[in-house]
Amino acid sequence: MKTIWTCVAAGLAAAALGACSTNTLQVADVGSFHVGGRAVTLSGLPQKELTFTPGAPPLKVDPNGDFEVESLYARYTLLANPKAKVPMLLWHGGGLSGVTFETKPDGAPGWENYFLHAGWSVYVSDAVERGRASWARYPEIFTSEPFFRPKKEGWELFRIGDTGSYATDPSQRKAFPGTQFPIAAFDQFAKQAIPRWATNDAATQAAYDAYVQKVCPCVIVVHSQGGNFAFNSALKYPDKVKALVAVETSGSPNPDTVDYARIKGVPMLWVWGDNIDKFPFWGRITAQQEKFRANLVKAGGIGDEIVLPQVGIHGNTHMMMMDRNSDQIAALIDQWLARQGLKR
């Protein structure tokens, strides 16, 4: 079906031509850019001695000088004949990068692939401090030190298994029965982890805002920690954000004080996985997000939600874009976006 659709979209008699083979994408352009950020100058720091090669004499390195910091990196794949009216921006969550949405840790196609084949031009970004966006000296530029997510935290916080179910030995880890996460690929997933800071929110928001100004109108599909940034960008540029899909978003501006009138024209959809009731932490998050959603609806906006187990889809984790049934969830998002009039 996908084959036929892609080729018909491209205006070709698919069967008759070798060119339009299974799943071929007609790509107008690929590329990337850094956006946002600022120039800083460091001075007065002492020279350091660094040993470049074990055994070799140390070399003096001067850490002072001019730097560019706090920009955001985005990579785009633009379709020649998109079915969507605007591009899709995929925003990752905490301790991760845009890789979240690329090929899944088990090697199967991820959401970037799904949405490209569904006719969306797709942008995948790395926020300030992550991945190709790079990071800056601390405490001179970033004001605190970073932290690193241990596997145990990923396994339990992302609801692959219950609190205490992680073990160093993969064979001893106890996932929730029926989990959709491909647990044999969990250590592969752990390779995607990126150190994070707790004190860069203002810089990250500024870079996301610059990003939205540069490439939107668009839709934003945002995960976890990214939620707060996406809601804030939508509040600043409601005309630029044509829809916002909040995938287990973990925060937002204060739901009691948001100016919902500004964003009631931005349709929003929240998507939640399974086993949330087993974690008080997730209960607090969903309660806060639910308040935001309800207030948006009360103000006349579109604030829909899909709680997967309530529609018969069970076993999904916080990393649902890597779960075995990730295509099924992407299809629900794609259909919802189509209902908002965003596809041709």
Add this chain to the structure above:
Amino acid sequence: MKTIWTCVAAGLAAAALGACSTNTLQVADVGSFHVGGRAVTLSGLPQKELTFTPGAPPLKVDPNGDFEVESLYARYTLLANPKAKVPMLLWHGGGLSGVTFETKPDGAPGWENYFLHAGWSVYVSDAVERGRASWARYPEIFTSEPFFRPKKEGWELFRIGDTGSYATDPSQRKAFPGTQFPIAAFDQFAKQAIPRWATNDAATQAAYDAYVQKVCPCVIVVHSQGGNFAFNSALKYPDKVKALVAVETSGSPNPDTVDYARIKGVPMLWVWGDNIDKFPFWGRITAQQEKFRANLVKAGGIGDEIVLPQVGIHGNTHMMMMDRNSDQIAALIDQWLARQGLKR
């Protein structure tokens, strides 16, 4: 010309069909993966207090646990109908990531774009410690501290201007007359800088070796610091590396002790920019690389070189893939690869 070529390659009557518009790429697949690396466990480190939000009470964070570290990240764009017999791997240099080869800092298409349109499936990687490959705690895992490249070093070391020609104020910077670097985009280029370590060479080599084993046969186009890793991988897997293009490579295994018989079947091409004679540092590098090249030829291998000013192409910097005439240089590389029998 590119339009017609792309469409003819796809087996289409280009002019008659809307699908095959200017520069449309027929893409079979896009995706990414992490490869290589190892599991480590940290224990006995004290808990840290981190302040996540300014003014909020600090939270205790436990830095101990299991981590995956020292893998390499690669992103691929595979053509439906490649003109090349094997894919091309683009390996970046020091203090940078794979972004080196993507869209140029001035917004024009980079070498990734060029080679895709020339019929190569292309892989772009981030080595250990850089970009989406991520980095690990030091000194517990990485054994030293990182260093950050100031703009002055980029400007002068990469031969955009002479020693002492950098200034904080862009209008005061003195580039070499006729430089091909788009100097108005120099600060944008500086956003691509990624902190680097001096002590991760063994881990980086191991990840590159795993990468070559995973995706090759291939050709490798390698820049600057990446050279040493590529030469070593070719020595380990000479049957996997069908050609190696050394773009201002800055190091190699000891040219006096290399087993050239192992790699005499791997055609190699060195490419050098302009103004090298103005820097003793670059003179030492080219002398060492020239010794490697001459010894390879003496052993019966193919060791070609293009010194751009010697063929009438002037003003190129160390970052020639970002220079204004980057397409011209890519074309020379593409033609050389074709002469090695690597295109259909």
